Amino acid sequence: MGKRVALTGNEAIAFAMRQIDPDVVAAYPITPQTDIVQYFSSFVADGEVKTEFVTVESEHSAMSATLGASAAGCRAMTATSSNGLALMWEVVYITASFRLPVVMPVVNRALSAPINIHCDHSDSMGARDSGWIQLYSENAQEAYDNVIQALRIAEHADVRLPVMVCSDGFIISHSMQNLELLEDEKVKAFIGEYKSDYYLLDVDNPLTMGALDLYDFYFEHKRQQAEAMVNAKRVILDVGKEFGLLSGREYGFFEKYRLDDAEIALVVMGSTAGTAKAAVNQLREQGIRAGLLKLRVFRPFPHEELKATLSGLKAVAVMDRAESFSTLGGPLFTELRSALYGEPGAPPVVDHIYGLGGRDIGVEDIIWIYEDLQGIAEKGTLRAPVNYLGVRE
Amino acid sequence: MSGNATVKSGWKDIPRGGYILEAGNAEQYKTGDWRSRRPVWDEKRCIHCLRCWVFCPDGSILTEAGKMTGIDYTHCKGCGICVEECPDKVQALKMVPEGEAGEA
Incomplete structure (x- = not known):
């Protein structure tokens, strides 16, 4: 241990x-x-x-x-x-x-x-x-x-x-x-010795880079x-x-949190996932089938796996902690929606740009996103694809 | 391997990252086809001072036993430095447009 x-x-x-x-x-x-x-x-x-x-x-x-x-x-x-x-x-x-x-x-x-x-x-x-x-x-x-x-x-x-x-x-x-930290020798054994096949200090096999x-x-x-x-x-x-x-901690492209039987879901990266889990728990207590997908790997973008996981949902919200200034939402939103494009039964996807410059995000903000998602799921259409969460009008 | 081989390899068959794995490979890059004008050497006027050899940025002045023997047109890019450096009183090198030069 x-x-x-x-x-x-x-x-x-x-x-x-x-x-x-x-x-x-x-x-x-x-x-x-x-x-x-x-x-x-x-x-x-x-x-x-x-x-x-x-x-x-x-x-x-x-x-x-x-x-x-x-x-x-x-x-x-x-x-x-x-x-x-x-x-x-x-x-x-x-x-x-x-x-x-x-x-x-x-x-x-x-x-x-x-x-x-x-x-x-x-x-x-x-x-x-x-x-x-x-x-x-x-x-x-x-x-x-x-x-x-x-x-x-x-x-x-x-x-x-x-x-x-x-x-x-x-x-x-x-x-x-x-x-939990791993023991030093376990880390050393896991990463092993590094030896590149091509490197500049290999004097017996000179090569050019650049x-x-x-x-x-x-x-x-x-x-x-x-x-x-x-x-x-x-x-x-x-x-x-x-x-x-x-x-004892296995990693994949993303973590699914109460997602398997969910009707509506949030896709988020980073520390906000922890806040969102608390929101999901509160909503589940009220009988709302809310789920969460926490994306770990953004490059390469796991589009096939995301499509397979999100396709059956009624509505999906993306939380982007960056503005791309494209007028089409943040980077996670555009890539995720592109991954779902053309897929039969693909859910409507809404973007919430949030937390810029460290603007705080609370459980109640995320509960609001899920409530908004319930409305989108019922109507099957979006009011606006791109929203700014927590900005003063 | 970069260069102007007639049949070029596809992405699966070349070293990654643009690495070149052979030393001294610049010789295989035939830069002579960059040229629009070429230096033409008049052997009779040449005094073999080798100023052109010193200043050529591409090693395209051919020599043997301390004497100039010609120009490597496979690699000469036609910059004209050799003509500029050839002493005024000698003028053993002059620049000629490619179309008018004939084959050397």
């Missing part, structure tokens, strides 16, 4: 990184990710890890140094939030395109401007097309578990893609929660990345099962 402890989300992530003991960590502090780097640097200073810790002058440099270390053949990690991720942008794409298995905790925080340090998903959602796998966590336990699994997913020979492990700023990162790649080959390399994302679906499930055997 693992050890039961009380830690913040950031402490739990830093502890996972201590157990992983990466060859290189290059990171720059930014609220609310700062604690991860701070705790990890104390592990380095105290000799608890062998990691080469590179202090850099910006997030662009952090991602660049991490990419360089990974290309050289190292197991390399970094972590960031919000504008830090935005500053990394160029190298975020390059890391995925170079097929480097970097794992990066992203502590979700609203993007500027206006400047705001609190949680929404606009930072990682902006990077949804960068070619990284994205896992979202409901609490500190999931953030810890996801970081460990992310190594195995990223480094798998059929995948070789970087992974962002997302957790909600402050709500997860700074609140103390009970969780050569000019024009209209005659670039397209083929993008097609390879798309295929790696398809492969990632199988690997994510395999790793989630194996992690379940190790820890």
Whole structure:
């Protein structure tokens, strides 16, 4: 059995990184990710890890140094939030395109401007097309578990893609929660030794990375990345099962909460799922058949599994903690509705953009969404596909 | 392998991530077809000072035993630096439009 402890989300992530003991960590502090780097640097200073810790002058440099270390053949990690991720942008794409298995905790925080340090998903959602796998966590336990699994997913020979492990700023990162840590040796055995087949410090087999790649080959390399994302679906499930055997906590693409006999359901990512579970419990006591689907894996998007799970429902609401400014709702809504499009018996889907800049969301807000869903289920039509929950008119 | 091979491999058959697995592979990339003008060498005027060899950014000046022997048109991109560097009093190199050059 693992050890039961009380830690913040950031402490739990830093502890996972201590157990992983990466060859290189290059990171720059930014609220609310700062604690991860701070705790990890104390592990380095105290000799608890062998990691080469590179202090850099910006997030662009952090991602660049991490990419360089990974290309050289190292197991390399970094972590960031919000504008830090935005500053990394160029190298975020390059890391995925170079097929480097970097794992990066992203502590979700609203993007500027206006400047705001609190949680929404606009930072990682902006990077949804960068070619990284994205896992979202409901609490500190999931953030810890996801970081460990992310190594195995990223480094798998059929995948070789970087992974962002997302957790909600402050709500997860700074609140103390009970969780179970695995023993160090179990984590070490689970992640194994990392050895890339192609790496720059392999002096016997010199290779070039980053050569000019024009209209005659670039397209083929993008097609390879798309295929790696398809492969990632199988690997994510395999790793989630194996992690379940190790820890008793099995992971898939999503968690179904009282969904099997539900008539109406909510699709949500991150810490709000915990609040929504409380709402579901209250509604169930009143005899309302409410269910919840908590999406863990946003990239690759598990469209077939979502379609199979949600098709029989009478109405579905999506909660998006990011605005895409498309005028067609948030990113989760548009992708989910696209997945359901053309499916006979597909339920009407309504979007609620919520919680931007850390705007609080309560059980009563989510109960209101379910009550609204009951009306949609009865009529079979939507009043408006896109709504803003909790904004002042 | 990038380059201008006539039959190109599909996405399943090339190294991932644009990696190039062979050293010294730039030689296989035939950049000569980028050229709109070419340097033409007059052997009789040449004093073999090798300024062109020093300045050629692509190693396209061919030499043997310290003397210039010709130009590698398979790789020469036609930048004209060699013509610029050839001493004014010598003028052993001049740029000629591709259509007027004839085969070297």
